[in-house]
Amino acid sequence: MHEHDVIVVGAGGAGLRAAIAAQEAGADVAIVSKLHPVRSHTGAAEGGINAALRDADSWEDHAYDTMKGSDYLGDAPAVEALCQESPEEVIQLEHWGMPFSREEDGRVSQRPFGGLSFPRTTYAGAETGHQMLHTMYEQVVKRGITVYDEWHVMELAVTDEEDPADRTCHGVVAYDIQSGEISGFRADNGVILATGGMGQVFDHTTNAVANTGDGVAMAYRAGVPMEDMEFIQFHPTTLPSTGVLISEGVRGEGGILYNEDGERFMFEHGYANNDGELASRDVVSRAELTEVNEGRGIEDEYVHLDMRHLGEERILDRLENILHLAEDFEGADGLTEPMPVKPGQHYAMGGIETNEFGETAIGGLYAAGECACASVHGANRLGGNALPELIVFGKRAGRHAAGEEMGEAEVTTGKEGDWEPADYEFEVEVGETGGQGPAAADGGAVATDPDGVLEAEVERAKARVEELLSREGRNHAEIRSKVQETMTANVNVFREEGRLEETLGDLREAREAYKDVAVSDPSRTFNTDLIHTMETRNILDIAEALTMGALAREEFRGAHWRKEHQERKDENWLKHTLVSWNDGEPELWYKPTILEGENKTYEPKNRSY
Amino acid sequence: MAERYSSFKSGGRMWLLQRVTAAFLLVVLAFHFFLLHFVHHADEVTLAASSARMEQLSYYSLMVLFLVTATFHGVNGVYNALINQGLTGTKRTVVKWTLVAASVVLLFQGIRTANAWAGGFPL
Amino acid sequence: MSTQTPTQTEESSETDAEADAPSKGDERRDEKRRRAAEERARRQAEEAEKAAADEETVELKVFRYDPEVEGKQEPRFDTFHVPFTKGMTVLDALMYSRDTYDSSLTFRHSCRQAVCGSDAMFVNGGQKLACKTQISELEEPIRVEPLPHAEVRKDLVVDMEHFYDQMEAVEPYFQTNEYPDGELEEQRQTRENREKIKMSTRCIWCSACMSSCNIAAGDNEYLGPAAINKAYRFAMDEREGEDIKQKRLEIIEQEHGVWRCQTQFSCTEVCPKDIPLTEHIQELKREAVKNNLKFW
Amino acid sequence: MSQSYNRGLIEDFSRWREFEAGMWAWIFHKFTGWVLIGYLFTHIAVLSTAIPAANGATMMFQGSETDVFTGTIVSLEGLLLVRILEVGLLAVAVFHMLNGTRLLLVDLGIGLEAQDKSFYASLILTGAITVASVPTFIAGAF
Numbered sequence A: 001m002h003e004h005d006v007i008v009v010g011a012g013g014a015g016l017r018a019a020i021a022a023q024e025a026g027a028d029v030a031i032v033s034k035l036h037p038v039r040s041h042t043g044a045a046e047g048g049i050n051a052a053l054r055d056a057d058s059w060e061d062h063a064y065d066t067m068k069g070s071d072y073l074g075d076a077p078a079v080e081a082l083c084q085e086s087p088e089e090v091i092q093l094e095h096w097g098m099p100f101s102r103e104e105d106g107r108v109s110q111r112p113f114g115g116l117s118f119p120r121t122t123y124a125g126a127e128t129g130h131q132m133l134h135t136m137y138e139q140v141v142k143r144g145i146t147v148y149d150e151w152h153v154m155e156l157a158v159t160d161e162e163d164p165a166d167r168t169c170h171g172v173v174a175y176d177i178q179s180g181e182i183s184g185f186r187a188d189n190g191v192i193l194a195t196g197g198m199g200q201v202f203d204h205t206t207n208a209v210a211n212t213g214d215g216v217a218m219a220y221r222a223g224v225p226m227e228d229m230e231f232i233q234f235h236p237t238t239l240p241s242t243g244v245l246i247s248e249g250v251r252g253e254g255g256i257l258y259n260e261d262g263e264r265f266m267f268e269h270g271y272a273n274n275d276g277e278l279a280s281r282d283v284v285s286r287a288e289l290t291e292v293n294e295g296r297g298i299e300d301e302y303v304h305l306d307m308r309h310l311g312e313e314r315i316l317d318r319l320e321n322i323l324h325l326a327e328d329f330e331g332a333d334g335l336t337e338p339m340p341v342k343p344g345q346h347y348a349m350g351g352i353e354t355n356e357f358g359e360t361a362i363g364g365l366y367a368a369g370e371c372a373c374a375s376v377h378g379a380n381r382l383g384g385n386a387l388p389e390l391i392v393f394g395k396r397a398g399r400h401a402a403g404e405e406m407g408e409a410e411v412t413t414g415k416e417g418d419w420e421p422a423d424y425e426f427e428v429e430v431g432e433t434g435g436q437g438p439a440a441a442d443g444g445a446v447a448t449d450p451d452g453v454l455e456a457e458v459e460r461a462k463a464r465v466e467e468l469l470s471r472e473g474r475n476h477a478e479i480r481s482k483v484q485e486t487m488t489a490n491v492n493v494f495r496e497e498g499r500l501e502e503t504l505g506d507l508r509e510a511r512e513a514y515k516d517v518a519v520s521d522p523s524r525t526f527n528t529d530l531i532h533t534m535e536t537r538n539i540l541d542i543a544e545a546l547t548m549g550a551l552a553r554e555e556f557r558g559a560h561w562r563k564e565h566q567e568r569k570d571e572n573w574l575k576h577t578l579v580s581w582n583d584g585e586p587e588l589w590y591k592p593t594i595l596e597g598e599n600k601t602y603e604p605k606n607r608s609y
Numbered sequence B: 001m002a003e004r005y006s007s008f009k010s011g012g013r014m015w016l017l018q019r020v021t022a023a024f025l026l027v028v029l030a031f032h033f034f035l036l037h038f039v040h041h042a043d044e045v046t047l048a049a050s051s052a053r054m055e056q057l058s059y060y061s062l063m064v065l066f067l068v069t070a071t072f073h074g075v076n077g078v079y080n081a082l083i084n085q086g087l088t089g090t091k092r093t094v095v096k097w098t099l100v101a102a103s104v105v106l107l108f109q110g111i112r113t114a115n116a117w118a119g120g121f122p123l
Numbered sequence C: 001m002s003t004q005t006p007t008q009t010e011e012s013s014e015t016d017a018e019a020d021a022p023s024k025g026d027e028r029r030d031e032k033r034r035r036a037a038e039e040r041a042r043r044q045a046e047e048a049e050k051a052a053a054d055e056e057t058v059e060l061k062v063f064r065y066d067p068e069v070e071g072k073q074e075p076r077f078d079t080f081h082v083p084f085t086k087g088m089t090v091l092d093a094l095m096y097s098r099d100t101y102d103s104s105l106t107f108r109h110s111c112r113q114a115v116c117g118s119d120a121m122f123v124n125g126g127q128k129l130a131c132k133t134q135i136s137e138l139e140e141p142i143r144v145e146p147l148p149h150a151e152v153r154k155d156l157v158v159d160m161e162h163f164y165d166q167m168e169a170v171e172p173y174f175q176t177n178e179y180p181d182g183e184l185e186e187q188r189q190t191r192e193n194r195e196k197i198k199m200s201t202r203c204i205w206c207s208a209c210m211s212s213c214n215i216a217a218g219d220n221e222y223l224g225p226a227a228i229n230k231a232y233r234f235a236m237d238e239r240e241g242e243d244i245k246q247k248r249l250e251i252i253e254q255e256h257g258v259w260r261c262q263t264q265f266s267c268t269e270v271c272p273k274d275i276p277l278t279e280h281i282q283e284l285k286r287e288a289v290k291n292n293l294k295f296w
Numbered sequence D: 001m002s003q004s005y006n007r008g009l010i011e012d013f014s015r016w017r018e019f020e021a022g023m024w025a026w027i028f029h030k031f032t033g034w035v036l037i038g039y040l041f042t043h044i045a046v047l048s049t050a051i052p053a054a055n056g057a058t059m060m061f062q063g064s065e066t067d068v069f070t071g072t073i074v075s076l077e078g079l080l081l082v083r084i085l086e087v088g089l090l091a092v093a094v095f096h097m098l099n100g101t102r103l104l105l106v107d108l109g110i111g112l113e114a115q116d117k118s119f120y121a122s123l124i125l126t127g128a129i130t131v132a133s134v135p136t137f138i139a140g141a142f
């Protein structure tokens, strides 16, 4: 048993920032992460961090751009907090030594990015995330913050009151990957979830293998609602075999997309007659998939991105890293052949419902980073807005959890205020009754006694691992790949009612199959089979909530496209989708979007660029 | 700043000396080879000829310096190589002093030889 | 690392230690283990057959070891036949082998794009990032082993603690005594200076360099190329100021610091991020000498 | 190249096949350095015969009485084996000098990108110089 004031789960950008903030606020903080901090996926971010740093720019403009980009599904108080605080946070990073790219006069460089009215994307070459992650880890080392690395958090110790709003979180249960030990981590002040993305719900993603949405699923089963899960960003140019991202820069420089017949389909098939390849991410992704679906894809899978005509000199000068990526991960030489690309899952706009301080509906439980939904990205995230989210909300959550007084939140959590139930009928049974799940508050017989809940959870976790290791059954990998396949086939950039229903059916089957999942590796040392098996359960729960949201939202907003509903419906749908686990019987409900900002109200406008 | 001065840890000093001696040896060893194998052939060596060379102060000092640098360079090189393989503690101290002793013997014997040739220190 | 004593025997499995008399659970587990092994053998035999028929497969020989599983305590190589697809990397092949044949095959991996640094391993005798190594460029059969000169935990997983310790020994964090006045004022840095440290900031802590360096293998206390490179990253950053640089030079000058490096260049050869490690180490040596000579 | 424990089939030893230029250079330099320091000791030992010689000690050599120093050297030089060893020594010394120069340049930060090429150049030059010197070294041995 370990005990600290604040426990941070996850050591990506959000987790590290939260830990530093909590420590600065005087708390004894520890980070628990299944990966060593520098392995976190924040390191993969390339583009940059949006921050209104210059005199000609203002946080108001940034907020306006973000609200517009979110297709008016962002909550203004959260969006404004992001835009107001991101400049100081970026300067803070600079003061911690982050090696940003520089201007002639020695100031940090900024560049233009899609959807921004000012070039405010601050960057460090094409490796901004890597530099940010390492800079923050360095600060963690400097401060001597305790890090339990390669500890997989299995579940939260949350009391089991009937109403989630009465529940409180007292720590986490984690499994030491190196030794197989299961241990409790008591958090006297708060637990901050910063477990990152959930790309592994899909089989083709720019996300890491470790991005299985554990934090989201754990919080969900403990009673925290998941918000706006249906909004998933797909990036149009990822390498087919690995999902590695080919930066938008290639199209920016003049790269051209071709189908199997050698047609420049963005124009020739009329997907974007003005902008062509440079249309927004969702438009290009849909165009590519239409080509493939209509039989004009190469090997029925991908299209070609050609940059040969740019000339060797220009390519080497501006896109050198793309050559390496294509060569190393796809075996393609961008100088002599076109590169294969297809859309891939990139970012989850939704996640654990929080307010602008990172608080969730459960007392003592916080979330920040990609796993959280405050919500700043609404229906669509702008490039360069995720990294500032990590540092701004990571810091806020850290300070709040450490007990700092931060005022009243404007964003509500849980069923407070004007929430409304959904009246959507699912044809397939969702969820899982019978309390088979692993989280404390999901109907399992765990006490409401705050002191005993952690010990009780540790015992339960031990029993669960013991069972997985000793019984015989299916390998999780089959189940995981089934889920990923059906999600990619049906809940991708194109969503139709029938196929979404079908997916719920597939997920039902997967749930059944998961009931007799077993781990065949009996070892306690570095048993990745066991870890992956536990992650697969999380993937299942997330996939289901995501699909439920996608079915219920009968409109086309931001990244969410519905065949039957081809326009944005502001009268009905200026509201967030929420899914509550309810001890195994998922419930869908809504709460309104907050469009009133500090000085003004953001009026929904047509999102055209 | 006296502290700064002493902060030139032996590691750095030895490293530098190894390079300086190497640069010196490069020239002198080339000269040595050239003189004793190409100008005079090795099989034509005689005591008299060697003595004649040694009696010149410049040649004598060059050769002694050659011996000193080569010994330092070689022995320090060996010592370094051993440390790089993880030689530590008592073993290391023993090796160090053994090498120092061997160097002293080598230098002593070498200078004695030179003096024998030159018939005493050539003044 | 190399000078440590074997810990193999100490790590007897928890389950074995639990009870003297075999419990029901133990029996069940033993039974299960036996059956799993049989199943594995069967599937691999099948695949080998298939491989013989089908030319488009690659043969992988993978190092296996587990201190607590019977039959794996003695290190061995397992052979896997993986259907080849264009663009396949060593990591892809390993994942395929794990998911299809043997779910106990263990290796670290995460990003699949050469930024997380988890999957440095010894492929056909060289330190490589598995996710960045194309199968098509390797000779078959492909031998995959854990990084040399590090203690093996299980299969391809090695103990990284020593490497982390070395990285953290060089005070790997930015330090300065003066910040600009304005609250939203960044420190200025010239483009040239940023360019100078650029490559050194790319390190992903994969430890391939450390594993390839013979000196690091022999001298456990040697900081190693990655840690020295980290020190370089800060020592050369003009934002830190002269007095801090002084302190940094003292750190890298210690007994097991830069002077240990024998310019073997293997670190530079294997670094997946193309960091000119030897060059950085050499520059620090010169800086240190220059710095010391100043006060003579 | 010790190993923390025996990896059974894995022979660290076989790694040499995968070594790159820099590593070979290091191994050769080490080897030649040790040979040279070894030779320095022997060399001084042999030359020490000059001490008794200067004091008048003599020996019989090819039928006539010669001083011990000249006698020893000339008789050694008369052995073919010694001549061959001398050629080897030359090769060793030349390589150590050339590669030493390469290392000095590396220390000065010059030509690091070409470190492999300069190693190959050292090897080739060593070969060439050695071969070219064979006549001089062997002259009069037969």
Ligand SMILES: Cc1cc2nc3c(=O)[nH]c(=O)nc-3n(C[C@H](O)[C@H](O)[C@H](O)COP(=O)(O)OP(=O)(O)OC[C@H]3O[C@@H](n4cnc5c(N)ncnc54)[C@H](O)[C@@H]3O)c2cc1C
Pocket: A009, A010, A011, A012, A013, A014, A015, A032, A033, A034, A035, A036, A037, A039, A040, A041, A042, A043, A044, A045, A046, A047, A048, A049, A050, A128, A129, A151, A152, A153, A154, A194, A195, A196, A197, A206, A207, A208, A210, A211, A214, A215, A245, A346, A347, A368, A369, A370, A371, A383, A384, A385, A386, A387, A388, A390
């Ligand atoms: C290829 C790519 C490029 C991107 N480019 C940009 C960009 O240019 N600009 C931008 O703003 N955004 C970008 N993004 C998005 C942004 O990088 C991510 O949203 C962000 O890094 C997520 O950070 P995080 O801290 O929330 O999570 P992560 O960095 O993913 O960290 C998650 C942490 O949680 C830990 N963890 C997870 N599960 C558990 C568990 N069960 N137990 C213990 N620990 C656990 C992990 O070990 C890890 O440390 C990009 C994303 C990708 C994939």
Ligand code: HEM
Pocket: B018, B019, B022, B023, B025, B026, B027, B029, B030, B070, B071, B073, B074, B075, B076, B077, B078, B080, B081, C261, C262, C263, D029, D030, D031, D032, D033, D034, D036, D037, D038, D040, D096, D097, D098, D099, D100, D101, D103, D104
């Ligand atoms: C002639 C010119 C010479 C040059 C340019 C030269 C250069 C060098 C250099 C640069 C090193 C250091 C290698 C390192 O630490 O990375 C070295 C090592 C060494 N040198 Fe020389 N050297 C020369 C002559 C000699 C001579 C004459 C001897 C013998 C007495 C000798 C014996 C050694 C030894 C033993 C080493 C250590 C090898 C090891 O690392 O194990 N060298 N030499």
Ligand code: SF4
Pocket: C202, C203, C204, C205, C206, C207, C208, C209, C210, C225, C226, C229, C270, C271, C272, C273, C274, C275, C277
């Ligand atoms: S310097 Fe290169 S090889 Fe070494 S740890 Fe860093 S990235 Fe890996």
Ligand code: F3S
Pocket: C212, C213, C214, C215, C216, C224, C225, C260, C261, C262, C263, C264, C265, C266, C267, C268, C277, C278, C281
């Ligand atoms: S391999 Fe080792 S010896 Fe130096 S150049 Fe690299 S650190």
Ligand code: FES
Pocket: C109, C110, C111, C112, C113, C114, C115, C116, C117, C118, C119, C129, C130, C131, C132
């Ligand atoms: S998987 Fe991240 S570096 Fe290879």
